[in-house]
Amino acid sequence: MSTKKVSSESKKDKTQRRKSKTNRICKGVIINILKTFFTFFRLCMDYFVDFVLTLYWDGKQNAIPDLDKKHAILMESAVTLAEKIRKRELKSEDLVTACIERIKLVNPILNAVTDERYEDALKEARDVDKMIENGLSEEEFAKKPFLGVPFTAKESHAVKGMLHTLGIIARRDIRADEDAECVRLLRDAGAIPVAVTNVPEINKW
Secondary structure (H helix, E strand, O other), X not given: OHHHHHHHHHHHHHHHHHHHHHHHHHHHHHHHHHHHHHHHHHHHHHHHHHHHHHHHHOOOOOOOOOOOHHHHHHHOOHHHHHHHHHOXXXXXXXXXXXXXXXXXXXXXXXXXXXXXXXXXXHHHHHHHHHHHHHOOOHHHHHHOOOOOOEEEEEOOOOOOOOEOOOOOHHHOOOEOXXXXXXXXXXXXXXXXXXXXXXXXXXXXX
């Protein structure tokens, strides 16, 4: 009797193990099929969206206008511009104005800027020019290597008072309470934030 009972239990265990193994195999196959399906679906969606947008935008593309002579200064590096400001060869206000004018010219095409602080930036630039006119020592210039140079930041890098949505609709009205560390360091170096620009959703694309 005991031998038959053990044999019966052994058969049940083997059957359960086979079922468990079969279930695992089936789950693995189903998961792989789903992964393949979603990958294929994603690729199809990408091609479909590209096709539809191509049809919509075909013939509507606008070329970015070339730099005007008055904006040619924007082709120079931040280091060069900072040096010109220090040597009084260039006013910060003129540089910031050129930057703002260029943004206003190309942004309707690029749709890059999500929030701006043009008036504040111009005020800060005028303050920089006054500081330089009143005289700054080499030590003071050394502490602010980018004094008077404008910059834009990705919206994912918080700029105090500016939109900080990370590309998420639910955060469309969120504004930064303080500067991100990289923005703070740029400000400390004398740079002037002009605007924040677009990012993909949570920077993931």
